Amino acid sequence: MHLNVALRDPLQPQPPTEDAADDEGPGSTAATPGQPRADDAADAPAGAADQAEELADRLRLSVEIPPLDPAEIRLPEEPDGLRHSVLVAGDGAGAGAAQLAEALGTPLLAEPSSQARRGSTAIGPYRALLDTALGEGIERVLLVGRPTLSRPVAALLQRRGVEVAAWRPRPVPWFDDGRRSERELTTAAEAAAFLGRAPREWTEAWSRAGAEGQRRALEVLQRAASVSDGVPGPLTARAVWEACRADGRLLVMGSSNPIRDLDLLGQPDPRADEGVEVLANRGLAGIDGLVATAAGAALSSGRPVRVLLGDLTLLHDAGSLLSLRGERAPQLQIVVLDDGGGGIFATLEHGALGEHRAYGQIVERFFGTPPSARVAEVCAGYGIPVHQAGTVRELEEQLRDPAPGVSAVVVRAQRVGLRQMSQELTRAVRG
Secondary structure: OOOOOOOOOOOOOOOOOHHHHHHOOOOOOOOOOOOOOOOOOOOOOOOOHHHHHHHHHHHHHOOOOOOOOHHHOOOOOOOOOOOOEEEEEOEOOOHHHHHHHHHHOOOEEEOHHHOOOEOOOEOOOHHHHOOOHHHHOOOEEEEEOEOOOOHHHHHHHOOOOOEEEEEOOOOOOOOOOOOOOOEEEOOHHHHHHHHOOOOHHHHHHHHHHHHHHHHHHHHHHHHHHHHOOOOOHHHHHHHHHHHHHHHOOEEEEOOOHHHHHHHHHOOOEOOOOOOOOEEEOOOOOOOOOHHHHHHHHHHHHOOOEEEEEEHHHHHHOHHHHOOOOOOOOOOEEEEEEEOOOOOHHHHOHHHHHHOOOOOHHHHHHHHHOOOOOOHHHHHHHOOOOEEEEOOHHHHHHHHHOOOOOEEEEEEEOOOOOHHHHHHHHHHHHHO
């Protein structure tokens, strides 16, 4: 029997006052931090063995809105159609979502695995802008795909006074009937009519805030990289993203911090009809099987793949590094952010709790979970060529020309200070 039980927050004790913490006994005051959130799943497509080619396409693209014929988009007449709307593209949204946003001039808030993080209206660090005065001005949201990454987006979809509709031309496997309240639209014409044309000043304000926010965030990260031992996670994600833009590799993103770092710092592709294709295992068990997922993506698509994952994610699926004689090897570059444990919880409530003496050791043990295994030696033990990178420049050099077959790049990083860095990045983006 399998039971799913929904529990109300808070799921952890309230942080004690400093006086109370002093009375609790010995503990560690040094909590080790990280970044955002862990969410839900998009079911993997299924198909019979004799439909392997079709299945490979679905695995590679897995989108709800494929590229549109321009004739499908009937633009609403001005001025009645002018609205302060945004298009939220979640996992698997598809290129058609980006086309519609560009045609209407609508700000596009697209997750990396949406296949829609592209076009002239796509906003990079959108999630940090949703709680600003600009974000508070949103009147309508068109949802495409499944949003899985951030609480600010979830809060936007539930915000009072914001009208939400979902564009779903066909049934999707993740939809839970009766648990979503948005109005469903099935055609591009309906979606365009709901969004309306965006006022030019509205979209320009979003584009300006996104570009300036990303510039300020990069300055924060570059300062941090200059004084720390290793490469900050968001800079690693950005370097991997840029490498895939340059060489056209299919990108598989690890759960927890890596995909959220990319969501914050990945520069959207300027054209709506092309861009980096990103796969991600979105789910409660999202860190399981990531190496196998990346290898399978390479073998099924026939394309070279680059995967970015954390050290714990790699160790959860280290057995998939095993290559058997006589089997075809994937063209796969594995990039491991090695920060000595699970950093994602540090920016959640657990991170605040871990800063108190009474809970520091407990939070580190159960959420930091520092491993004893040495990642580079684990990879080498499976016969995988390993390179190590301790600076952004070293990382970029290793990404530029991957060795044939399977290879690994282990990127040195730190968890200490991640909570503070996450807060500083959010402030920087908001200006």
